[in-house]
Amino acid sequence: MRARVGPGRPRDPAKNDAIVAAARDSFLEKGFHASTIEDIAARASVSKVTLYNRFGDKEALFDAMVRGEVARMDALFALTPDGEPTLVERLTQIGTAMLELMFEPDHVRFDRLIAGEIAQSPKLARRFFDAAPGQCQQALAAILEDAARRGEIVVDDPKCAAEDLVALWKGFCDFKLKLGLIDPPSPEAIVARAARGTQVFLRAYAPGSGDGGDR
Numbered sequence: 751m752r753a754r755v756g757p758g759r760p761r762d763p764a765k766n767d768a769i770v771a772a773a774r775d776s777f778l779e780k781g782f783h784a785s786t787i788e789d790i791a792a793r794a795s796v797s798k799v800t801l802y803n804r805f806g807d808k809e810a811l812f813d814a815m816v817r818g819e820v821a822r823m824d825a826l827f828a829l830t831p832d833g834e835p836t837l838v839e840r841l842t843q844i845g846t847a848m849l850e851l852m853f854e855p856d857h858v859r860f861d862r863l864i865a866g867e868i869a870q871s872p873k874l875a876r877r878f879f880d881a882a883p884g885q886c887q888q889a890l891a892a893i894l895e896d897a898a899r900r901g902e903i904v905v906d907d908p909k910c911a912a913e914d915l916v917a918l919w920k921g922f923c924d925f926k927l928k929l930g931l932i933d934p935p936s937p938e939a940i941v942a943r944a945a946r947g948t949q950v951f952l953r954a955y956a957p958g959s960g961d962g963g964d965r
Contacts, residue, residue: 769794769801770818773811778859782812837902838948840893845919845944848886852920853934858927865928887912903955911955918947 772793776785787808791801805811835843851857891908894915898905905911923943926932935943953959 765794765796765800766804766814769796769804770811770814773808774815774818777812777815778856778863781863782808837897838952841915841948841951842941842945844890844893845915845948846941848916849919849923849935849940849944850937852924853927853940855934858924858934861924862928887916890915901957903952904957904959905955911951914954915947915951918951919944921947 769790773785773790775793776790779785780789785808787798787801790808790811791798794801805814852861887909890912894903894905894911895908897903898908903911921943923932923935927934
């Protein structure tokens with residue numbers, strides 16, 4: 751006798767991944783608003799009913815795509831050098847990994863998509879920021895706050911300090927990439943940029959510098 755497959759059967763995660771990948775391709779190619787559920791379902795080789803049952807609507811698909819980018823960002827903060835890393839070693843490694851991700855051609859395309867689409871939807875903009883840059887800022891702020899408790903730096907506002915550090919890491923490079931004015935930096939140039947930004951930041955926020963606590 752054939753076993754009955756009930757409604758509680760676990761969903762195939764590979765099918766979900768295929769749908770999210772199809773949505774990402776469609777969004778990057780056409781933009782969020784021009785993409786259709788029909789096109790995404792066709793790209794994923796599933797029916798519209800299956801797509802709606804699993805995700806509900808395009809905004810949910812967009813959220814799922816953003817979560818994929820967030821997972822990559824989260825991995826940055828799990829990286830630690832071997833042994834007992836110094837603060838400069840940890841921040842330089844995080845900065846290097848972040849810039850490698852930000853400067854990937856596919857990620858630059860993703861940023862261009864976001865810039866164009868969220869301008870038409872403030873709600874989508876807030877959802878994106880809270881899910882991606884917002885989480886990144888909080889994770890980096892937590893690292894800096896911990897360093898401040900150890901007396902390695904002086905910080906009055908960890909979130910503002912995180913903004914300062916990321917700005918020093920990327921400078922205008924990501925903006926130039928989005929405009930197509932430069933090619934992606936080499937791996938060596940990325941490491942050098944992350945190291946320099948970290949050193950400048952730590953000098954500015956060093957105990958006794960006067961900057962970190964008087965901002």
